[in-house]
Amino acid sequence: MQETIEKQNLENELYPIIGLEIHVQLNTKSKLLCSCANEYNPENPNCNICPFCTGQPGALPLLNKEAVKKAILFGQTVGSTIPSKTRWDRKNYFYPDLPTGYQISQYDNPIVEHGGISFYIEDKQNGSFTESYVELTRAHLETDAAKLIHLGGKTMVDFNRSGSPLVEIVTEPCITSASQAMAFVSELQTLVRTLGISEGDMDKGQMRFDCNLSLRNKEEFENGKLPKYRTETKNINSIRSLGRAIEYEIIRQTALLKSGETPIQETRGWKDDLNKSVSQRSKEDAMDYRYFPEPDLQILEILDTDLLGFSLIPKTPQTLRQEYTDKGLSVQITNILLDNKEIKSDFDILVTTLELEGDEGLVKCKPLANLLTGYILPILKTQDLHETGLLISHSQILDLNDMLINGSLTGQNINKLLSLLPSAINIEELAKSANLIVVSDKVELEKIVDEVIKKNEKVANEFKEGKIQVIGFLIGQCMKESKGQGNPQLFSDIIKAKLI
Numbered sequence: 001m002q003e004t005i006e007k008q009n010l011e012n013e014l015y016p017i018i019g020l021e022i023h024v025q026l027n028t029k030s031k032l033l034c035s036c037a038n039e040y041n042p043e044n045p046n047c048n049i050c051p052f053c054t055g056q057p058g059a060l061p062l063l064n065k066e067a068v069k070k071a072i073l074f075g076q077t078v079g080s081t082i083p084s085k086t087r088w089d090r091k092n093y094f095y096p097d098l099p100t101g102y103q104i105s106q107y108d109n110p111i112v113e114h115g116g117i118s119f120y121i122e123d124k125q126n127g128s129f130t131e132s133y134v135e136l137t138r139a140h141l142e143t144d145a146a147k148l149i150h151l152g153g154k155t156m157v158d159f160n161r162s163g164s165p166l167v168e169i170v171t172e173p174c175i176t177s178a179s180q181a182m183a184f185v186s187e188l189q190t191l192v193r194t195l196g197i198s199e200g201d202m203d204k205g206q207m208r209f210d211c212n213l214s215l216r217n218k219e220e221f222e223n224g225k226l227p228k229y230r231t232e233t234k235n236i237n238s239i240r241s242l243g244r245a246i247e248y249e250i251i252r253q254t255a256l257l258k259s260g261e262t263p264i265q266e267t268r269g270w271k272d273d274l275n276k277s278v279s280q281r282s283k284e285d286a287m288d289y290r291y292f293p294e295p296d297l298q299i300l301e302i303l304d305t306d307l308l309g310f311s312l313i314p315k316t317p318q319t320l321r322q323e324y325t326d327k328g329l330s331v332q333i334t335n336i337l338l339d340n341k342e343i344k345s346d347f348d349i350l351v352t353t354l355e356l357e358g359d360e361g362l363v364k365c366k367p368l369a370n371l372l373t374g375y376i377l378p379i380l381k382t383q384d385l386h387e388t389g390l391l392i393s394h395s396q397i398l399d400l401n402d403m404l405i406n407g408s409l410t411g412q413n414i415n416k417l418l419s420l421l422p423s424a425i426n427i428e429e430l431a432k433s434a435n436l437i438v439v440s441d442k443v444e445l446e447k448i449v450d451e452v453i454k455k456n457e458k459v460a461n462e463f464k465e466g467k468i469q470v471i472g473f474l475i476g477q478c479m480k481e482s483k484g485q486g487n488p489q490l491f492s493d494i495i496k497a498k499l500i
């Protein structure tokens with residue numbers, strides 16, 4: 001779909017240019033400017049509130065140091081400049097869930113300036129990856145609004161979210177397709193999770209996107225100019241919706257431009273259920289918000305000594321990806337590890353053990369990653385066992401990995417084995433007692449092959465006469481006879497030896 005759109009646009013000489021604004025909710029203990037708990041608690045509305053975050057007159061803010069540290073950590077990780085001074089501003093607008101009539105944000109002195117993020121775009125059709133880079137304009141801290149709840153014909157306000165710390169990350173207009181935008185925000189989600197600054201859970205509104213988009217003509221494209229108009233689509237709450245909103249807007253603007261009209265500068269709201277965006281209002285400029293310095297907060301000075309405190313910056317997904325691919329893992333498996341911190345930490349610990357074994361241990365890293373991502377992760381996801389306790393110990397994982405490598409256990413039987421696994425048991429003994437070990441005893445297998453050939457004389461003769469594809473049927477019968485425990489490769493070898 002995306003490729004078709006890009007191709008059509010090239011034919012029509014229209015080139016999408018996209019800039020994103022991403023709101024990321026920081027996972028601090030308390031809110032940005034008051035000591036109320038910063039927690040997602042929809043079952044218990046208005047339980048984390050105080051005079052400040054409900055906008056009572058005279059209530060004063062107190063800046064949360066942890067939120068500042070987390071925003072700086074983000075900036076340092078993506079190669080941004082952290083200015084020595086940063087200021088707070090009031091952004092004035094009316095909204096029913098904003099009782100003060102303004103949001104405390106940062107206008108011309110954001111806490112993070114410039115920087116950028118490298119990532120990979122996956123071509124789903126052939127499984128290949130292309131490297132890409134998105135430049136950041138800035139990132140600033142601001143308070144979140146409350147939340148309107150529409151229920152039974154009434155609208156209510158839940159202030160639990162009011163004043164939660166957001167870091168708004170703004171990209172340069174440098175993205176050119178839906179697939180690039182989706183891969184970028186997916187990387188950003190992995191990054192904030194890896195840094196431990198946000199849970200990045202979109203179902204809980206912890207990452208939300210606004211998308212600025214216009215289509216350049218050939219001349220604008222060649223001269224690197226931006227069109228005179230752009231639209232902003234707001235309220236996008238998932239990566240999939242971001243892709244759909246971009247595709248929708250490209251089609252809508254292409255139709256307008258082809259009919260000789262220029263799309264109007266406006267803010268549009270994404271309606272996920274309708275799979276379309278609707279016009280909300282003509283796009284406001286910064287001056288419409290009447291920004292002015294927040295009188296109740298001082299200019300924040302960031303000293304070099306403060307920044308030194310961040311010398312232990314965690315590894316970024318990009319660094320980790322490089323380290324994992326150096327161990328022979330594919331980008332795909334690497335991405336699964338990075339997106340699932342439970343198994344990532346298991347992998348990291350186990351790799352340290354394997355590294356102690358030297359070269360012999362290192363070759364086990366790739367199968368280990370496959371075991372964790374392919375077998376153990378799906379079980380963790382479906383049974384939610386990581387919440388209730390450890391499914392499998394680290395030494396059991398290593399035993400299982402060895403059994404897979406030496407062929408004594410098939411992939412098929414791993415799931416059966418894992419479902420039987422109580423903790424603290426010898427995994428090999430368990431596999432044996434449950435008859436899940438692959439039978440590689442040639443004498444045993446020959447007996448089964450003889451039996452199958454006897455029962456299926458006609459098919460065996462066909463094989464002898466050269467109809468070699470029937471071997472699949474014969475192996476299948478042998479597997480059935482052995483209750484799934486025979487080694488299929490050995491069955492194949494024995495059948496060939498007997499019939500050719």
Ligand SMILES: [Zn+2]
Pocket residue numbers: 031034035036048049050051052053054163
């Ligand atoms: Zn509060």
